[in-house]
Amino acid sequence: MIVAMSRYDPSAFPPFAVTVDLVVLTVRDHSLCALLVRRGEPPFQGYWALPGGFVRPDEGLAEAASRELAEETGLRAHSAPGHDAVGPGAAGAHLEQLATYGHPQRDPRMRVVSVAYLVLAPDLPTPRAGGDASSARWAPVGELLGDNPADGVPLAFDHGLILADGVERARSKIEYSSLATAFCPTEFTVGELRRVYEAVWGVALDPRNFHRKVTGTPGFLLPSGGTTTRQGGRPAQLFTAGGATVLNPPMLRPES
Amino acid sequence: MIVAMSRYDPSAFPPFAVTVDLVVLTVRDHSLCALLVRRGEPPFQGYWALPGGFVRPDEGLAEAASRELAEETGLRAHSAPGHDAVGPGAAGAHLEQLATYGHPQRDPRMRVVSVAYLVLAPDLPTPRAGGDASSARWAPVGELLGDNPADGVPLAFDHGLILADGVERARSKIEYSSLATAFCPTEFTVGELRRVYEAVWGVALDPRNFHRKVTGTPGFLLPSGGTTTRQGGRPAQLFTAGGATVLNPPMLRPES
DNA sequence: ATCATAGTCGTCTCTCTGACGATAAGCACA
DNA sequence: TGTGCTTATCGTCAGAGAGACGACTATGAT
Numbered sequence: 401m402i403v404a405m406s407r408y409d410p411s412a413f414p415p416f417a418v419t420v421d422l423v424v425l426t427v428r429d430h431s432l433c434a435l436l437v438r439r440g441e442p443p444f445q446g447y448w449a450l451p452g453g454f455v456r457p458d459e460g461l462a463e464a465a466s467r468e469l470a471e472e473t474g475l476r477a478h479s480a481p482g483h484d485a486v487g488p489g490a491a492g493a494h495l496e497q498l499a500t501y502g503h504p505q506r507d508p509r510m511r512v513v514s515v516a517y518l519v520l521a522p523d524l525p526t527p528r529a530g531g532d533a534s535s536a537r538w539a540p541v542g543e544l545l546g547d548n549p550a551d552g553v554p555l556a557f558d559h560g561l562i563l564a565d566g567v568e569r570a571r572s573k574i575e576y577s578s579l580a581t582a583f584c585p586t587e588f589t590v591g592e593l594r595r596v597y598e599a600v601w602g603v604a605l606d607p608r609n610f611h612r613k614v615t616g617t618p619g620f621l622l623p624s625g626g627t628t629t630r631q632g633g634r635p636a637q638l639f640t641a642g643g644a645t646v647l648n649p650p651m652l653r654p655e656s
Numbered sequence: 657m658i659v660a661m662s663r664y665d666p667s668a669f670p671p672f673a674v675t676v677d678l679v680v681l682t683v684r685d686h687s688l689c690a691l692l693v694r695r696g697e698p699p700f701q702g703y704w705a706l707p708g709g710f711v712r713p714d715e716g717l718a719e720a721a722s723r724e725l726a727e728e729t730g731l732r733a734h735s736a737p738g739h740d741a742v743g744p745g746a747a748g749a750h751l752e753q754l755a756t757y758g759h760p761q762r763d764p765r766m767r768v769v770s771v772a773y774l775v776l777a778p779d780l781p782t783p784r785a786g787g788d789a790s791s792a793r794w795a796p797v798g799e800l801l802g803d804n805p806a807d808g809v810p811l812a813f814d815h816g817l818i819l820a821d822g823v824e825r826a827r828s829k830i831e832y833s834s835l836a837t838a839f840c841p842t843e844f845t846v847g848e849l850r851r852v853y854e855a856v857w858g859v860a861l862d863p864r865n866f867h868r869k870v871t872g873t874p875g876f877l878l879p880s881g882g883t884t885t886r887q888g889g890r891p892a893q894l895f896t897a898g899g900a901t902v903l904n905p906p907m908l909r910p911e912s
Numbered sequence: 913a914t915c916a917t918a919g920t921c922g923t924c925t926c927t928c929t930g931a932c933g934a935t936a937a938g939c940a941c942a
Numbered sequence: 943t944g945t946g947c948t949t950a951t952c953g954t955c956a957g958a959g960a961g962a963c964g965a966c967t968a969t970g971a972t
Binding site for chain 2: 947948951952
């Protein structure tokens with residue numbers, strides 16, 4: 401009874417701060433990398449952290465994530481179900497909600513609930529954060545999440561946990577969706593797509609079986625007509641991402 | 657620069673209310689049902705809504721969800737990675753975070769961000785909500801999410817959307833995990849587990865192939881020794897959920 | 913010319929699935 | 943005491959798909 405009376409009572413509610421944090425992933429050189437920014441003020445001054453910030457009173461959560469992403473990287477993002485869809489092929493990244501973190505002591509100053517978003521982007525030029533180049537970098541996730549924290553300082557707040565969740569989401573989601581193409585430029589080859597899978601999963605895949613799988617899945621890849629030799633070797637056919645978003649049967653991660 | 661300075665500034669932040677909403681699913685009779693409560697006050701007075709409530713200043717999000725669940729149903733929940741694990745076989749339900757909803761106008765009175773949790777429970781006695789029996793019910797999701805809203809009033813707030821997301825999560829997650837056992841009592845037969853899949857997916861499965869699949873997956877089912885005839889017909893072997901949480905290869909939803 | 917590199921096509925085997933026949937073991941009746 | 947109905951369980955067979963790997967192609971580098 402008391403429960404039913406107090407539910408959604410607008411007159412007295414505990415105030416929270418709500419932020420968004422971004423797990424921005426890309427494939428650089430042959431490894432999966434995450435975007436980090438350096439904190440310039442306490443707490444965790446000097447630590448690396450995920451980019452993010454407060455949600456404004458009049459904006460939605462995905463909107464806030466998009467705005468922060470644009471501020472940090474200049475990227476435009478498409479939300480997953482094509483809300484404010486940027487045309488395919490524009491310099492757009494995939495953006496989806498990851499999870500929400502609200503441990504009472506996760507920020508020592510006050511009660512902060514953070515909604516984390518996962519962004520998958522093609523390889524980008526060196527990041528800039530508010531004009532200060534030294535305060536942002538791409539860090540290989542292998543070094544951040546490895547068993548030994550040999551990288552030096554861990555991430556600020558619970559951002560190490562958030563990053564781990566984001567990486568795990570990306571690793572499992574490319575298994576049964578065509579999301580790996582979000583790491584590729586508009587036109588790409590089968591080999592480039594395979595190297596994305598190899599970097600994200602950290603395994604080596606058989607080029608012949610991979611080629612058979614992705615070209616044999618209807619709607620996954622659309623031939624764009626051209627060829628390229630930018631990887632060396634025999635010229636490879638160029639493709640763009642097809643309309644299919646689900647992969648059935650899925651691409652299987654080896655050594656399970 | 658301004659961005660970097662104002663990030664996490666504790667002195668001035670826009671205040672939000674944070675709530676948890678629960679998508680509690682069970683299988684009753686032969687259909688997937690969700691727990692709804694009737695709202696006794698505006699807005700949406702008289703509408704059916706998902707159970708939920710405010711997060712208290714000193715409790716975590718999952719903790720708030722557990723508390724609300726216990727208040728509404730008397731259930732104890734285990735969070736997914738075994739935080740405050742209740743022993744298997746206790747009257748515990750599966751609880752996991754679903755998603756967070758924060759559209760600026762989702763509550764007409766103020767800015768509310770709601771973290772939705774998904775609960776999968778075995779069939780329960782008739783619900784009680786704060787002692788008022790008439791204010792809570794199990795509703796078949798087919799009637800709530802059907803193409804024609806023939807059920808009468810839709811759900812309050814954006815709870816129809818949240819419910820749809822929760823049902824979709826449950827439908828896809830039983831494909832590649834052993835989560836379907838969360839809908840079953842401690843001991844259950846292969847046929848009962850099959851009827852869970854059939855109710856959640858809304859399809860008919862071949863009993864022979866299903867039996868081969870689940871008994872052939874190591875760690876999925878543990879024979880408990882007994883048999884039962886509570887479904888009529890030939891006595892069936894009783895099982896308990898095995899330790900395996902991931903199903904590889906997955907159980908395939910037909911007619912994809 | 914030769915080699916190294918990467919892409920593409922085929923083949924073989926093994927596993928798993930979907931379709932379906934056959935048998936087993938209870939209960940409800942006449 | 944059967945007969946029929948229900949559900950459980952075991953088996954068989956064909957086809958799809960994956961992993962392993964051979965073979966060939968087309969470019970650039972030396």
